[in-house]
Amino acid sequence: MKLLDKTKTLVCLSGGQDSVTCLMEAAQTGGGTYAVSFNYGQRHSIELDCAAQAAKILKTAGYYALDIPALRQIGGSALLTGGDLNERRDGLPASFVPGRNAIFLAQAAALAYQLNCGRLVTGVSETDYSGYPDCREYTIKFLEAALNAAMETDLEIAAPLMRKTKAETWTMAYQYRVPPFDRADKQYGAELIREHTHTCYRGDRTVRHDWGYGCGECPACLLRRRGYAEFIGALK
Template sequence: MKKAVILLSGGLDSTTCMAVAKAEGYELYPISFDYGQKHDRELALASKIAEHYSAAEHRVIKMQNIGGSALTDSDIEVPEYSEDGGVPVTYVPARNLLFLSYALGYAEVVGADAIFIGVSSVDYSGYPDCRPEFIDAFRKMVEVGTVAGLEGNPIEIVTPLIDLSKAETVKLGVKLGAPYEYTTSCYNGEEEACGVCDSCVLRLRGFQEAGIEDPIAYKKLT
């Protein structure tokens, strides 16, 4: 059976990627990261999602927190949603670059054919490492920096959500039976999502535009 490493955060997008990989017949090797985020709720839910899908193995990688983001630095507050534009303070420097690098090493170890990551060029919150240009650059690195690449069979970087809006992502996940009730998107990480941070607002808007009820609880609905 072909194998896939999935970057699994416990959020809506990465869980949709799990559902897509499962539907495409991959044996699942999700990988999650403790990168110094202010809460561990997403990691607990990632484990639950991995169990739901009977993953072959679920790795949680412990990383050093370098700060510089509202998600990892206690001195920077998580802001409420804003349409001001620009890169928000919730951007974590080099996060997807580091995550994909770990995932690539893991993929070589387990003999995976593909790595799934839930980035979107339509709804990416201003993060530079969620754009197609970044993914294309990493694919080039895979070709020149791995044994599989040098042998002409590079590990595929799969981005099933890259051209999808949040509403389209929700519809896809629901169609594939993704367990959204086990997911969290809130940057504050409490049992009830705040409903006002960027991630909550974008998620809620996606469910509303899809005409589907979000199965998780919120403190406040925008």
């Protein structure tokens, strides 16, 4: 059995609000922090640009961008093939990519093995989302058990945002003082989220709102916008 180094963390980094908040949290711990992103043919590359930028700002020990073209070949999601993102199919949002998190976590676990990271962090949450089954706690627990069995390791898969709302995730970012985002007037780490993360399904970065860039109307923007409003309301 390979005993992995528990002080070293690998964060799955999509470039969205949740995963960048997880990276900020991991960067506070002092052990080696690494980040991995996946290029799977998503509609736009803005998220990946944000991920690379956040990894650089947070001084990660290593940043990896892995190509997973098979997801696009398989298709079936409005995120990959176009179509109405507000639709629902088989009781799930049209943006659902079947198998995505299972595939990502398997790849990330293999990378964690190579980097000797004992902790793998994913930003999934079952609180706010529209019920993606691969964001639920039991899925993550089963994947952790399966991957450890497959590699003979003691890897921990942590999901620190599992029970957090979007407003609570904004509050987490607000607590971090990461240079140059250590200014009270910019709301500390919340400014890093605003400036260097991307959530909008349409890839719209033409307007900067107080909650960040985006069209303000797609399901991802709505969730982020409402979470920010709740966070600001609680601050006052």
